[in-house]
Amino acid sequence: MFKTTYSVLGVMSGTSLDGIDVAELQFKVSEEGKWTFKIVTSETVAYPLTWVAILKEAVHFSEGRLKTLNEKYTRYLAQIIREFIAKNAIKNLDAVCSHGHTILHNPDQGITLQIGNLPEISTLSNETVVCDFRVQDVSLGGQGAPLVPIGDQLLFSEYDYCLNLGGFANCSSEVDGVRIAYDICPVNIVLNSLSEVLGLPYDDGGTIARNGLVDKSLLTQLNNLPFYSLSPPKSLGLEWVQAHVFPLLNASEISAENKIATFTEHIAQQLAAQFAIGSTVLVTGGGAYNTYLLEQMMAHKKLQLVVPEKRLVEFKEALIFGLLGVLRLRNEVNCLASVTGASHNHSTGVIFKTI
Numbered sequence: 001m002f003k004t005t006y007s008v009l010g011v012m013s014g015t016s017l018d019g020i021d022v023a024e025l026q027f028k029v030s031e032e033g034k035w036t037f038k039i040v041t042s043e044t045v046a047y048p049l050t051w052v053a054i055l056k057e058a059v060h061f062s063e064g065r066l067k068t069l070n071e072k073y074t075r076y077l078a079q080i081i082r083e084f085i086a087k088n089a090i091k092n093l094d095a096v097c098s099h100g101h102t103i104l105h106n107p108d109q110g111i112t113l114q115i116g117n118l119p120e121i122s123t124l125s126n127e128t129v130v131c132d133f134r135v136q137d138v139s140l141g142g143q144g145a146p147l148v149p150i151g152d153q154l155l156f157s158e159y160d161y162c163l164n165l166g167g168f169a170n171c172s173s174e175v176d177g178v179r180i181a182y183d184i185c186p187v188n189i190v191l192n193s194l195s196e197v198l199g200l201p202y203d204d205g206g207t208i209a210r211n212g213l214v215d216k217s218l219l220t221q222l223n224n225l226p227f228y229s230l231s232p233p234k235s236l237g238l239e240w241v242q243a244h245v246f247p248l249l250n251a252s253e254i255s256a257e258n259k260i261a262t263f264t265e266h267i268a269q270q271l272a273a274q275f276a277i278g279s280t281v282l283v284t285g286g287g288a289y290n291t292y293l294l295e296q297m298m299a300h301k302k303l304q305l306v307v308p309e310k311r312l313v314e315f316k317e318a319l320i321f322g323l324l325g326v327l328r329l330r331n332e333v334n335c336l337a338s339v340t341g342a343s344h345n346h347s348t349g350v351i352f353k354t355i
């Protein structure tokens with residue numbers, strides 16, 4: 001018999017490189033199998049600029065350099081975890097459930113690499129750690145992403161769609177009783193890099209986009225990228241953005257402001273195309289604060305957008321990786337073949353124990 005309450009940390013480093021999200025979580029499961037949660041404390045530990053630069057470049061590293069980086073990042077992550085536990089006087093955790101940071105993601109070639117998931121993460125943090133959630137799925141023929149949808153199904157089934165606006169946008173929904181999910185388009189991974197040209201970390205509230213002009217020709221080129229006409233399951237990675245999106249943006253001679261306006265419109269159109277009119281959409285991820293983007297999406301399709309409280313907006317992914325870890329401890333399915341395209345549903349994640 002498994003226990004019915006769990007206390008874990010959820011740890012996530014997303015693609016937009018703003019920092020490491022850490023959340024202290026409590027989960028409860030009822031006799032009927034209904035899960036409920038509480039986010040007790042949470043914090044985003046911002047990356048120092050040196051780490052941002054390294055993590056951005058790492059996609060081009062040789063195997064040897066990646067190995068060294070993985071060791072260094074695992075030590076860094078363990079230190080963040082230790083400090084969070086000490087600062088919040090957290091005791092008796094069942095596990096730390098940690099995603100690590102994605103460096104390589106090319107599932108069609110059997111490749112996905114999240115760093116920070118070496119066995120030392122457990123010895124250095126002195127906790128049981130559940131991590132490396134994507135590799136098993138790729139080895140089963142899946143995309144290894146997105147993994148959050150099982151959490152959408154178990155924790156947020158009252159919404160028609162769950163939409164996350166992070167580095168990339170992804171959504172999940174139930175179709176004929178089956179959860180489907182996929183990455184929609186890049187969001188902050190591109191908006192942030194365009195904003196950097198203007199000396200800003202991101203387009204706060206979408207103000208730059210609101211005041212810029214949309215370039216129709218660039219917009220058409222973006223909308224015509226073949227990824228958008230593929231059927232799910234499908235997922236995106238930095239490699240795709242570098243190969244297909246940045247070249248289009250770099251070739252365009254319009255101002256950085258107008259590129260932001262054009263890319264925001266591109267995102268708004270891609271997002272709106274995913275949802276049925278009038279449906280309820282839970283919107284999380286930092287992009288939920290891009291009010292102009294949400295307005296433009298609504299201009300294309302009338303929807304009931306629900307932006308929840310700040311903690312859920314910012315820590316939903318850490319929350320769900322916490323749940324994935326708990327499900328793994330119970331050896332229960334935490335990865336859906338209907339979402340990733342793997343050969344079957346499975347329980348993914350590697351468990352490292354201190355002793």
Ligand SMILES: Nc1ncnc2c1ncn2[C@@H]1O[C@H](COP(=O)(O)OP(=O)(O)OP(=O)(O)O)[C@@H](O)[C@H]1O
Pocket residue numbers: 013014015016017018164165166167168169188191192201202203204205206284285286287289290291314317
């Ligand atoms: N006020 C704001 N206005 C516009 N954008 C914002 C605002 N606040 C945060 N963001 C955007 O949200 C980003 C952080 O989002 P989030 O933490 O959800 O991404 P992530 O977890 O790294 O990505 P992913 O979900 O793809 O892994 C910031 O980098 C920024 O681009």
Ligand SMILES: CC(=O)N[C@H]1[C@@H]2OC[C@@H](O2)[C@@H](O)[C@@H]1O[C@H](C)C(=O)O
Pocket residue numbers: 014015102105112144145146147148149166167168169170183235236237317
């Ligand atoms: C390979 C990888 O790290 N993918 C991330 C990325 O960031 C957003 C999107 O692309 C999604 O596919 C995934 O993360 C979320 C948390 C997921 O697995 O559900």
